[in-house]
Amino acid sequence: MYxxxxxxxxxxxxxxxxxxxxxxxxxxxxAGGLRVDRITSVGDDPVKASRALKSALExxxxxxxxxxxxxxxxxxxxxxxxEVLRRPLCKxxxxxxxxxxxxDKRGLQMSPSLEKMTWMPExxxxxxxxxxxxxxxxxxxxxxxxxxxxxxxQMRYLMDKIVLPELLAHFEPLPVLxxxxxxxxxxxxxxIADRLEGLSERYGDIILGFYPNFPENHITISLRxxxxxxIAGELKRIEKEIYHLLGPYIFAMGNQRMEDVVGEMLxxxxxxxxxxxxxxxxxxxxxxxxxxxxxxxxxxxxMVYSNESKCDLLNVSPETLKRYGAVSDQxxxxxxxxxxxxxxxxxxxxxxxxxxxEGGTKNKPVGTVHIGLxxxxxxHSGKYRFWGTRQQIKMNTAMMALDWVRKYxxxxxxxxxx
Amino acid sequence: MYxxxxxxxxxxxxxxxxxxxxxxxxxxxxAGGLRVDRITSVGDDPVKASRALKSALExxxxxxxxxxxxxxxxxxxxxxxxEVLRRPLCKxxxxxxxxxxxxDKRGLQMSPSLEKMTWMPExxxxxxxxxxxxxxxxxxxxxxxxxxxxxxxQMRYLMDKIVLPELLAHFEPLPVLxxxxxxxxxxxxxxIADRLEGLSERYGDIILGFYPNFPENHITISLRxxxxxxIAGELKRIEKEIYHLLGPYIFAMGNQRMEDVVGEMLxxxxxxxxxxxxxxxxxxxxxxxxxxxxxxxxxxxxMVYSNESKCDLLNVSPETLKRYGAVSDQxxxxxxxxxxxxxxxxxxxxxxxxxxxEGGTKNKPVGTVHIGLxxxxxxHSGKYRFWGTRQQIKMNTAMMALDWVRKYxxxxxxxxxx
Numbered sequence: 001m002y003x004x005x006x007x008x009x010x011x012x013x014x015x016x017x018x019x020x021x022x023x024x025x026x027x028x029x030x031a032g033g034l035r036v037d038r039i040t041s042v043g044d045d046p047v048k049a050s051r052a053l054k055s056a057l058e059x060x061x062x063x064x065x066x067x068x069x070x071x072x073x074x075x076x077x078x079x080x081x082x083e084v085l086r087r088p089l090c091k092x093x094x095x096x097x098x099x100x101x102x103x104d105k106r107g108l109q110m111s112p113s114l115e116k117m118t119w120m121p122e123x124x125x126x127x128x129x130x131x132x133x134x135x136x137x138x139x140x141x142x143x144x145x146x147x148x149x150x151x152x153x154q155m156r157y158l159m160d161k162i163v164l165p166e167l168l169a170h171f172e173p174l175p176v177l178x179x180x181x182x183x184x185x186x187x188x189x190x191x192i193a194d195r196l197e198g199l200s201e202r203y204g205d206i207i208l209g210f211y212p213n214f215p216e217n218h219i220t221i222s223l224r225x226x227x228x229x230x231i232a233g234e235l236k237r238i239e240k241e242i243y244h245l246l247g248p249y250i251f252a253m254g255n256q257r258m259e260d261v262v263g264e265m266l267x268x269x270x271x272x273x274x275x276x277x278x279x280x281x282x283x284x285x286x287x288x289x290x291x292x293x294x295x296x297x298x299x300x301x302x303m304v305y306s307n308e309s310k311c312d313l314l315n316v317s318p319e320t321l322k323r324y325g326a327v328s329d330q331x332x333x334x335x336x337x338x339x340x341x342x343x344x345x346x347x348x349x350x351x352x353x354x355x356x357x358e359g360g361t362k363n364k365p366v367g368t369v370h371i372g373l374x375x376x377x378x379x380h381s382g383k384y385r386f387w388g389t390r391q392q393i394k395m396n397t398a399m400m401a402l403d404w405v406r407k408y409x410x411x412x413x414x415x416x417x418x
Numbered sequence: 419m420y421x422x423x424x425x426x427x428x429x430x431x432x433x434x435x436x437x438x439x440x441x442x443x444x445x446x447x448x449a450g451g452l453r454v455d456r457i458t459s460v461g462d463d464p465v466k467a468s469r470a471l472k473s474a475l476e477x478x479x480x481x482x483x484x485x486x487x488x489x490x491x492x493x494x495x496x497x498x499x500x501e502v503l504r505r506p507l508c509k510x511x512x513x514x515x516x517x518x519x520x521x522d523k524r525g526l527q528m529s530p531s532l533e534k535m536t537w538m539p540e541x542x543x544x545x546x547x548x549x550x551x552x553x554x555x556x557x558x559x560x561x562x563x564x565x566x567x568x569x570x571x572q573m574r575y576l577m578d579k580i581v582l583p584e585l586l587a588h589f590e591p592l593p594v595l596x597x598x599x600x601x602x603x604x605x606x607x608x609x610i611a612d613r614l615e616g617l618s619e620r621y622g623d624i625i626l627g628f629y630p631n632f633p634e635n636h637i638t639i640s641l642r643x644x645x646x647x648x649i650a651g652e653l654k655r656i657e658k659e660i661y662h663l664l665g666p667y668i669f670a671m672g673n674q675r676m677e678d679v680v681g682e683m684l685x686x687x688x689x690x691x692x693x694x695x696x697x698x699x700x701x702x703x704x705x706x707x708x709x710x711x712x713x714x715x716x717x718x719x720x721m722v723y724s725n726e727s728k729c730d731l732l733n734v735s736p737e738t739l740k741r742y743g744a745v746s747d748q749x750x751x752x753x754x755x756x757x758x759x760x761x762x763x764x765x766x767x768x769x770x771x772x773x774x775x776e777g778g779t780k781n782k783p784v785g786t787v788h789i790g791l792x793x794x795x796x797x798h799s800g801k802y803r804f805w806g807t808r809q810q811i812k813m814n815t816a817m818m819a820l821d822w823v824r825k826y827x828x829x830x831x832x833x834x835x836x
Contacts, residue, residue, distance in 0.1 A: 012457065014445070018441045027432070030432040282719070286812075289723065303693070303718040
């Protein structure tokens, strides 16, 4: 059950890039009940990479290797494998066909770099023959080796869809494994840890995982057992307890994002929303429109970065701006009302704030944000203080604004008007 | 000059925590002209940690070890060092005094865990006798070992204040290292590889690196040499050649992002811009407003996700929409013109397209995008076909739109009207 992870790339040992691939792979393997013994990162250097591979082959039952799989000259993984394992490179006809299709479809020409990608060590198996995330696997002296691309999306996709299921099927750690992923917003990690204190002792077999994922916090629970029914019952009990302890902060389960959850709620209720964004500058609209079919409920909105545009487009009164300032409850309420009227939607969502690093004052420091939500009858508004960089403040503002819509539609007691 | 980094902690190999310590140390060492050959992470396991330390001792001139230095039972580093290096533990009187002061000051009692921290391997030198970030160093067979705490703030503090200066003083004279980072857009990795074919052979000492970073592609060149002047000259020649081969695709150097470059150009020329976003739903505004001070040139804009809003807000004629459709050159031109007028800016940037996965037709498949840019005299427009997921198509649309602004302000021949 013991495995190793090797990540290859000059960007890793030079500190140019944070090694999120080994972190992701280690987390997924651990959650699956497998164990990672060592993570090694080396540069794009055949000697160092070969040494890492040889050393891992002496110790591990499985090895995940990421990086060095592309078409450029610093992509050395395939040659190293061929050399260390003494396996000659063979042209993979399936890969060649795939690349030809890719080239034809986009009207490109076959090049030496693309040609290079069709050669793989003897005995390799392509991981994903129909997709465009390339990777391959090998078995050497009963050690299972998986070679994945360094591009995070592709690496994660192959890890989840192919590598993990194969390893779990092969090593059969325990017959039944079930997992749940909870996504939380608005609560920090130490507070989550305090609230869940003692949970893993009360449920002996669960493995709890904590993954900060700015600005969210994720919790996984993994449970193993001999039969499906027992596990299902146990999971239900744990899930209930977690909801009891952390309910209001859990905005989604599994792969759902905040914008999925909010979008689904709006769609189910046949409601339309529009947004007026000052400090977020379009981020809320961008998140909402990441969802296919968002045009059913998202009517659009305005980015009102200047005071004039707040007045001209949203009918915010110059009097209000003058008296209370652009970053105030009064202004955000008029913005929410204004965008709802302008776009003729059921709800109007507005944010205004100081994203920094400049522009803060003693009374309104950087990170001061007001959110406004105009619903059917009332306009709700509130003030927050966020911390961090400009982008972090923008992201927290957008998440909180969307969380307001979620709580509002849930009839959460959070809203004074409900 | 070659060193290694070892990070110790179950939270690292289980994927619970991202290993920011090795990333930080690697970045600082590299920037200082030292080289990191390998980064190894192992759990709080004496066997695995000893193995990692022994292996590093065989290869490195210096070793940075973080983690496992605290007072709890999973903190194993000191025992491992004592065992691997056969150095008995001695009570460090200075450390004992420090801890006594700490205990007295806070009205605590000396505990076994605190007592444990006063014992260190023979020959150790405390790194920071007066601070509360504890760490120590050792020299073993001319290899310099630095043991740092896993707490990021303390680790970074000791790294910057003590470890790096000591290493730089010891390993002098260092060869000069210079790096350049080129950021490219609108060209794929195989094409870059083909265009740069043979470059590293022509310039013997350079190291070329390729880093796809969707939707961009990054190239680094690193050059080492004995004196500053030679290197500067050589770098200039290589830079010139890379610009010759790839110039139009290079939008930025170093840490600059597309939105930095565009923002700087607008600011220098005292121009204001506004945006009308259909398929990107706010992404362009979000990127532009990631830059501090963007309010100087970004006036705001509209997210026009519905046909009505295109007519109502931007004055797009219903006739145009009916005849050519929302995704057409005619519409995007009226959008660009409309937003420029509505916001009273010098330039109006507009995009409309089909981000998918639904909504494509035979004539206008998913990924079809039109970009429009209304400048002082003309409105420019063009059509693209992007690939990938909905989010990738949105991102490519936003990047291309900003790249249009860059090229337009550069007076690039790309624009027919210039």
